[in-house]
Amino acid sequence: MPARHRSTAAVVVSALALLLGGCGGSATSARSTSKPGAPAGHATTTTATTAPVAPGGPVDIYSHDMAGDLAPQLLNVPPRVYVPESAGRGIDVIDPSTMKVIDRYDTGLDPQHIVPSWDLSTLYVTNDLGNSLTPIDPMTGKPKGPNIKLPDPYNLYFTTDGRYAIVVEEARRILAFRDAHTFALVKDVPVACRGVDHADFSADGRSAFFSCEFSGQMVKVDIPSMTVDGYLDIAGSSMQDVKLDSAGTTLYSADMKRGGVYLIDPKSFTVKGFIPTGRDAHGLYISRNTKDLYVTNRGSGTVSVIDLASQKVVQTWTIPGGGSPDMGNVSADGTVLWVSGRYNACVYAISTVDGHLIAKIPVPNEPHGLAVWPQPGRYSLGHTGIMR
Secondary structure, eight states: OOOSSOOHHHHOOOHHHHHHHOSOOOOOOOOOOOOOOOOOOOOOOOOOOOOOBOTTSSBOTTTTOSTTOOOGGGTTSOOEEEEEBTTSSEEEEEETTTTEEEEEEEOOSSEEEEEEOTTSSOEEEEETTTTEEEEEETTTTEEOSSOEEOSOOSEEEEOTTSSEEEEEETTTTEEEEEETTTOOEEEEEEOSSSOEEEEEEOTTSSEEEEEETTTTEEEEEETTTTEEEEEEEOTTOOEEEEEEOTTSSOEEEEETTTTEEEEEETTTTEEEEEEEOOTTEEEEEEOTTSSEEEEEETTTTEEEEEETTTTEEEEEEEOTTOOOEEEEEEOTTSSEEEEEETTTTEEEEEETTTOOEEEEEEOOSOBOBOEEESOSSSOBOBTTTOBO
């Protein structure tokens, strides 16, 4: 994640120069050798309700996220990839059929993520330093209506019942519970950790687990009471993206400093393992068959494939010439992993069949939390498309 609250002059980079230069360079980052510390205690966990059950199979919270299983209201939505320029003030729109940028427009200063709304009707651009959300109509691919003024919206999530939006005010160290439609403030929940940014929810939706990038912690939030339920300290870590496995029993959290993912028990809120993947492990994405977890290793220019059943890395895909794979998601048919090249001024389209690089598409100004849309699922929990 880039340095916070830079000046406008510092974040606006020449788009023309980057486009002419193409996708180049490579990311560098020191790798920490810190060992995980003893996990902290936790508060009492509420009893879970029954999770979704896949037809003919065990519990699978992603049973509605299978390839091509689009909600009826999304069947006619044109496929597009929306890319925020986190060191700029706008987004780029890619046509996945041609692998080319087809549109670009301003949204607000420092857009970080493109977030599908809970009801799948709108995409929101989180303009962090612009203190606003830009609503986008997925049918047209264009903004609809004026920006929504909010303080410090680094990231955005929605509770599983669709009642609340949770605006992640990272710099302010606040999780703001707001009405999911009007964004009227319901309750500010301060957190005692630094760099709160990414999250996922328990299988029953009663808990949310947020990573704290700058203080080496996770924070558990009780959704019904809108209160902090406990912290998990992981010494020497820099926690990033968070993803629950398909069985709802293991929470994965990427650690940039140690270069891998922690396995966390969501009930006891304790660390139960670690899987090394690559330098600057950052983004986490579930495959459309819900069997694999894709881990983007931003500092090593690779993507690791973790088999969720064995909890082992089974493949490592390397971006030719190096790269900085950051955040994105999987195509609706499950055949392409789309991720931003944060420090290489491009977007990568990677085959999930054999890991080969399909395309590098030039985009300027540090592309970050891109969204692939439409995606399978009944509703969105936010970020770049956590669908269930």
